[in-house]
Amino acid sequence: MKELLDLFLTFAKVGVMTFGGGYAMLPILQREVVDRKHWATQEELMDYYAIGQCTPGVIAVNTATFIGQKQRGVLGGILTTLGVVFPSLIIITIIAAFVSNFADLAIVKNAFAGIRVCVCVLIFNAVLKLWKSAVKDVAAGIIFGVILILSLLTNLSPVWYVIAAAIAGIAIQSIKARRAMA
Amino acid sequence: MMLYLQLFWEFFKTGLFAVGGGMATLPFLYSMGDKMGWFTQAQVADMVAVSESTPGPIGVNMATYVGYLTAGIPGSIIATLGLVTPSVIVILIVAMFLKSFRNNPYVERAFYGLRPASTALIAAAGLGVVRLTFFDWSTITSIGLDFSRIMEILKAIHWPAIILAAVLLVITRGIKKLSKVHPIVWIAASAVVGIVFRFAGA
Incomplete structure (x- = not known):
């Protein structure tokens, strides 16, 4: 019971601290879920993000469901999801009900222009952390580089990159395994 | 009651077909506004602005906002639950699949x-x-x-x-x-x- 409550509250905390969508959630997840609670490793977090890119729905919710499921099964997955959406429900409902021009308020615009700068720096730090555990050899570096460049230059859905990368991973590692056998 | 069911169903579909994060829900919201007449294009633009300038996942924020505009507080809860339900089901299945194939080379x-x-x-x-x-x-x-x-x-x-x-x-x-x-x-x-x-x- 206590652990279920902990799952809900931790993800509610993650939800309220996420400014700017699922990617901005990453540094907060690294801090709360990987460093503090040890519910997942850096590698697992990356796996969840990769799968979240090519499964339906909001990435933040997909990641929350994964971690909850891993800790306490189906009930855990449902509770983390409810946790991560809970702050949005309350905050957005209050804004929709009482503040008609919220996004036009000068104080909100200025605050968010400042927050965006911080989110850039936090994502940069988060990516460096992921890079250390994801890119351990030249082949992985090439996969990273190609997908980074392609996704900056084209509007292709991330789904294709994820599928292509999975196939490339299987091919590269299978060749390596065969060479090691020979 | 009918309205609640419709809200849930429309957001369930959005959650099921929008692949690749919160912003992928946007085209679905535009067509939902057109089809159901729950909100205008301009309101969708406002929604995006509010969703981006509040904490929380953008897709969830938008669902909550639309749900509230359409049917008040129950609407915001129902729309959000509709959006996340397909994710939760799909991810639970993927997670179980991964568990049994974790050691597959x-x-x-x-x-x-x-x-x-x-x-x-x-x-x-x-x-x-x-x-x-x-x-x-x-x-x-x-x-x-x-x-x-x-x-x-x-x-x-x-x-x-x-x-x-x-x-x-x-x-x-x-x-x-x-x-x-x-x-x-x-x-x-x-x-x-x-x-x-x-x-x-x-």
Whole structure:
């Protein structure tokens, strides 16, 4: 019971601290879920993000469901999801009900222009952390580089990159395994 | 009651077919507005602005907002639950599948490729925010590599944002003790800096 409550509250905390969508959630997840609670490793977090890119729905919710499921099964997955959406429900409902021009308020615009700068720096730090555990050899570096460049230059859905990368991973590692056998 | 069921169903469909994060729900919201007449195109634009300037996942924020506009507080809860239900079901199935195939060599090899891919997609999304935050991008692309107009290019860079980013980088990466501080502290501090120095010029 206590652990279920902990799952809900931790993800509610993650939800309220996420400014700017699922990617901005990453540094907060690294801090709360990987460093503090040890519910997942850096590698697992990356796996969840990769799968979240090519499964339906909001990435933040997909990641929350994964971690909850891993800790306490189906009930855990449902509770983390409810946790991560809970702050949005309350905050957005209050804004929709009482503040008609919220996004036009000068104080909100200025605050968010400042927050965006911080989110850039936090994502940069988060990516460096992921890079250390994801890119351990030249082949992985090439996969990273190609997908980074392609996704900056084209509007292709991330789904294709994820599928292509999975196939490339299987091919590269299978060749390596065969060479090691020979 | 009918309205609640319709809301749940429309958002369930959005959650099921929008692949690749919160912004992928946008085209679905536009067509939902057209088809059901629950809200206008202009309201969708407002919704995006509010969703981006509040905490929480953007897709969830938009569902909550639309749900509230359409059917009050129960509407916001129902729309959000509709949006997340397909995700939860799909992910629970994938998670169980992964559990039984975790030690399959092909699954392990696939993840070897997926991890750098996932990192690259996150980096690309981050660079998108960087472009929006630090540069007046349309001015820069219209000038191109014409160095005789370097003054205009320099003007299209948001220098206060760059200075704040440099300070944050030094603090979070350079100073060992401060790297332990929770990221929300820096987010809050940046909001204050943004308000004091009028970062949006508003």
